[in-house]
Amino acid sequence: MDSWVDGRPGDALSLKDRGLAYGDGLFETIAVKGGQPLLLDRHLQRLAEGCSRLAMAADHGLIRSELLAYAAVLGEGVLKLILTRGDSLRGYAADPAAAPRRILQGNPPVVYPPAHGQQGVRLFPCATRLSIQPALAGLKHLNRLEQVIARAEWQGTDCAEGLMLDLEGRVIEGVFSNLFLVRDGVLVTADLRRCGVAGVMRAELLFQAKSLGIPTEITDISLEHLQQADEVFVCNSVYGIWPVSACAALSWPVGPLTRKLQGIACALLDA
């Protein structure tokens, strides 16, 4: 469907936009079913935190109402919201009077091979490392060259996702997913205070696990931790959960906690 720019149909962006010039903005990729944006509150919560940390004064009520209106027209698919700092003066200093710009884009539902969810996926071991940057860690901002060059490391369909470590060797996430492991019944995911994207599905799964009395841990994960895991899976707010069956020489069975959480994620995304 047609994109919207600042609430009106449009297919073009001002060349002065700071999203283009500097990647100065944030985005959210939201699954839409039955005209509803799914996990909307979590998406809006992350966006608001990003705006706060980047000092972008957005109208969050307006963003919510536009997301609801756009999703109602889209019906089924994937909605992408890009929020930039608006037009720029020349140079890095932002115009304090510039209003953030809202861009909504609609795509048809993404169809992944059913085997990804059933038998699990193989991860490509990316050589590209995530840099350490606490000032931007966790945010879904528009500076995504690390993901672009990591994703270009493999072609073909053997690997559905890539595994990214940080520059100091910690296991962080996938290129477009967060990563969890299960060890002795504990659900573990990477601490994202140095780098990584704090995914909406990651937050929801941590919440759901706590509600079910499943112990959770947010910590630094080494390759040894990963190797010794009983189960490994990746997740995001569009496909839900894919069990991870292998990465390079490592392999894992698809385990019961992965299946349990996969059912929950499926239910959330089939709403």
Add this chain to the structure above:
Amino acid sequence: MDSWVDGRPGDALSLKDRGLAYGDGLFETIAVKGGQPLLLDRHLQRLAEGCSRLAMAADHGLIRSELLAYAAVLGEGVLKLILTRGDSLRGYAADPAAAPRRILQGNPPVVYPPAHGQQGVRLFPCATRLSIQPALAGLKHLNRLEQVIARAEWQGTDCAEGLMLDLEGRVIEGVFSNLFLVRDGVLVTADLRRCGVAGVMRAELLFQAKSLGIPTEITDISLEHLQQADEVFVCNSVYGIWPVSACAALSWPVGPLTRKLQGIACALLDA
């Protein structure tokens, strides 16, 4: 003057452009005098290296001829070239068939206070650190959120530039400049293999210094090194050289090597 998109006048960008989505591209900011883009070969050389490292297959002959044509119309001012990876499919994987997109923007000459060049400038000591990322170090790419948040750390005119260290405490550069120091007659600038932008004026000054028999060193610079410097200056390809008179509690005199190189930079930018 009007912007050009892919060689034609235009003021709008496709919303699918990967420059917007991911900051997936490069840029050059080029001074124009008498209808000529200055230091053009160095700008094109850095752009070509960036394209090579990011695996963007651009037509560099076409880019050169467009820059020359655009500068001839602009006459005097600052020309900004943005080269993006073109339109995207959904997701980080690039469409191998997509052609890079060329965006040319013209601005009037930037007028800085003459005192910046005469008495020198004070640097704001930025708390924002540059992350270590060898895969992107040196490139003038579109992922510039670190510069955006660093530039937002100070307002007013007391400080004309900011000083940026890397996450490990090395002195790297300004927010929109490279930094040099002079110590015992040696011209020293930061090694940019971990982070930083390899500026065109930096490269030209290193070349000019070698031609004049001035010893040069590209190395890691600590705050102690900076403190002990005999002279400090910042540079870029638009303003040339500004002596640095102070940063926080540190101060330096404006020295003879700074003045000598400043004369050379002025001549290059007055061509």
